[in-house]
Amino acid sequence: MAQKTKPRYKRIAQLKTADDLRSYLVEQNIDLQFDEELMTGDQSPYRQSYTLRSGDVIGNRFCILPMEGWDGTTDGKPTEFTKHRWKNFAHSGAKLIWGCEAFAVRDDARANPNQLVAKPNNQKELDELHNLLIAEHEKVHGNSSDLYIGLQLTHSGRFCKPNDNKTLEPKIAYHHPLLDKKFGISDDYPPITDEALDRLIEDFVSAAVLAQKAGFHFVDIKHCHGYLGHEILSGFDRPGKYGGSFENRTRFLNEIVAGIKAEASGLNMGVRLSAFDWMPFVKDENDVGIPSSFEGAKYPFAFGGDGSGLGVDLTETFKFVELLETLGIELVCVTLGSPYYNPHIQRPALFPPSDGYLPPEDPLAGVARQIKVTGEIKKAFPNMTVVGSAYSYLQEWLPNVGQYILRHHMSDFIGLGRMVLSYPELPADVLGNLPLKRGKLCRTFSDCTTAPRNGIRSGCYPLDPFYKQSPEFEKLKQLKS
Numbered sequence: 510m511a512q513k514t515k516p517r518y519k520r521i522a523q524l525k526t527a528d529d530l531r532s533y534l535v536e537q538n539i540d541l542q543f544d545e546e547l548m549t550g551d552q553s554p555y556r557q558s559y560t561l562r563s564g565d566v567i568g569n570r571f572c573i574l575p576m577e578g579w580d581g582t583t584d585g586k587p588t589e590f591t592k593h594r595w596k597n598f599a600h601s602g603a604k605l606i607w608g609c610e611a612f613a614v615r616d617d618a619r620a621n622p623n624q625l626v627a628k629p630n631n632q633k634e635l636d637e638l639h640n641l642l643i644a645e646h647e648k649v650h651g652n653s654s655d656l657y658i659g660l661q662l663t664h665s666g667r668f669c670k671p672n673d674n675k676t677l678e679p680k681i682a683y684h685h686p687l688l689d690k691k692f693g694i695s696d697d698y699p700p701i702t703d704e705a706l707d708r709l710i711e712d713f714v715s716a717a718v719l720a721q722k723a724g725f726h727f728v729d730i731k732h733c734h735g736y737l738g739h740e741i742l743s744g745f746d747r748p749g750k751y752g753g754s755f756e757n758r759t760r761f762l763n764e765i766v767a768g769i770k771a772e773a774s775g776l777n778m779g780v781r782l783s784a785f786d787w788m789p790f791v792k793d794e795n796d797v798g799i800p801s802s803f804e805g806a807k808y809p810f811a812f813g814g815d816g817s818g819l820g821v822d823l824t825e826t827f828k829f830v831e832l833l834e835t836l837g838i839e840l841v842c843v844t845l846g847s848p849y850y851n852p853h854i855q856r857p858a859l860f861p862p863s864d865g866y867l868p869p870e871d872p873l874a875g876v877a878r879q880i881k882v883t884g885e886i887k888k889a890f891p892n893m894t895v896v897g898s899a900y901s902y903l904q905e906w907l908p909n910v911g912q913y914i915l916r917h918h919m920s921d922f923i924g925l926g927r928m929v930l931s932y933p934e935l936p937a938d939v940l941g942n943l944p945l946k947r948g949k950l951c952r953t954f955s956d957c958t959t960a961p962r963n964g965i966r967s968g969c970y971p972l973d974p975f976y977k978q979s980p981e982f983e984k985l986k987q988l989k990s
């Protein structure tokens with residue numbers, strides 16, 4: 510698990526000038542645009558507010574992406590670690606908080622025994638977390654009337670580990686030959702039944718009701734990263750009413766939305782979507798990521814894929830976003846793939862997590878890929894409110910790339926994940942035209958992912974003093990060596 514990296518990719522910190530960055534992008538054949546100069550004051554596109562169809566105003570164009578911490582109690586309640594993260598989200602200055610973190614809609618839907626759960630017993634804690642965001646945001650930024658907050662609702666599907674960090678208790682939508690093999694699922698393991706999905710829809714709706722009571726503006730009906738909602742979208746061979754046709758594969762979403770409209774009227778909704786997926790990657794003899802070998806003539810398991818396992822066909826992705834529009838859902842957060850089997854397309858990093866592989870491409874190529882697909886979605890659906898992801902790897906250049914994206918309407922919001930764990934106030938600094946604090950920039954060491962993969966709570970161990978001083982950091986260092 511030593512952190513290895515190939516010297517062939519330059520570190521972002523080495524790309525000191527716009528010319529350095531430009532020529533490196535040309536050398537690597539990466540199509541990524543950026544503004545050389547940051548605009549100041551009210552000229553800055555980051556400072557423009559955004560008005561939703563509901564009339565709600567979001568105060569600026571930074572969004573905090575959902576980031577779970579594997580740090581709840583075993584009955585799904587937050588701890589001081591959870592609150593530390595949420596406070597940082599509130600202090601960041603971003604006015605859109607997409608989901609906060611993945612909340613399981615029932616105990617057995619958790620991806621780890623410490624995932625938070627949106628269930629009636631936890632209503633008080635949900636209220637408190639919401640109020641904490643508001644109070645902490647007001648403490649630092651004064652006004653919270655233009656702060657827009659969602660709660661991400663999820664079922665972890667084939668990645669459920671509700672009781673023990675080492676024991677998968679999967680709920681699969683269908684048998685996926687490569688993932689079944691990777692995660693030890695036998696051919697006779699039963700997929701989740703239609704009746705169980707019917708009940709699960711009710712759980713999503715009940716969780717949304719709790720979120721509304723707590724004061725959240727919207728819920729995210731999660732359809733990404735290989736979790737259940739996402740997996741159902743590629744259940745082409747699944748029999749019954751939740752598999753096969755596009756209509757059947759989106760029935761789960763449709764019914765959750767109908768239930769929320771009936772039970773939590775007025776609550777807004779969004780969807781975080783893996784806009785396309787690829788096949789799982791494995792390590793080659795040098796630990797570099799390569800695609801799994803697959804015998805079939807067509808790889809049918811990737812929603813938004815072109816059948817090769819490594820290509821893109823957005824036909825169904827666009828159909829899905831069109832469906833969102835038809836359902837009256839305005840908010841979509843774009844992400845890709847899954848952190849469990851192709852992390853380099855999902856969260857580009859120079860240093861892989863312990864269950865990952867060395868980057869098969871310059872991580873900037875991964876960033877550019879997400880920017881491109883997000884731009885295509887925004888172009889095809891100009892009335893949707895689009896949030897982009899995976900900008901953290903840009904480091905020093907994040908504000909410049911983000912500004913270009915906003916100016917060219919390639920996304921409405923710049924979503925921040927890992928960067929906020931190390932440098933929570935980056936949005937406030939950019940909005941205030943302050944120089945970046947380079948010592949706080951996330952350098953994508955992936956400790957925030959390696960820790961939970963090894964049963965340790967997540968956090969920015971190298972840079973956040975809250976974690977740096979914790980005994981877990983020593984444990985993590987030992988694991989890595």
Ligand SMILES: Cc1cc2nc3c(=O)[nH]c(=O)nc-3n(C[C@H](O)[C@H](O)[C@H](O)COP(=O)(O)O)c2cc1C
Pocket residue numbers: 574575576577578609610611661733734781844855856857898899900901902924925926927928957958967968
């Ligand atoms: C520690 C960690 C926890 C995450 N938790 C969630 C989550 O709960 N829900 C989700 O949709 N994505 C989650 N993500 C993915 C991020 O939201 C984001 O898509 C990803 O990190 C890429 O953005 P970035 O380059 O800004 O980090 C997580 C990522 C990390 C590193």
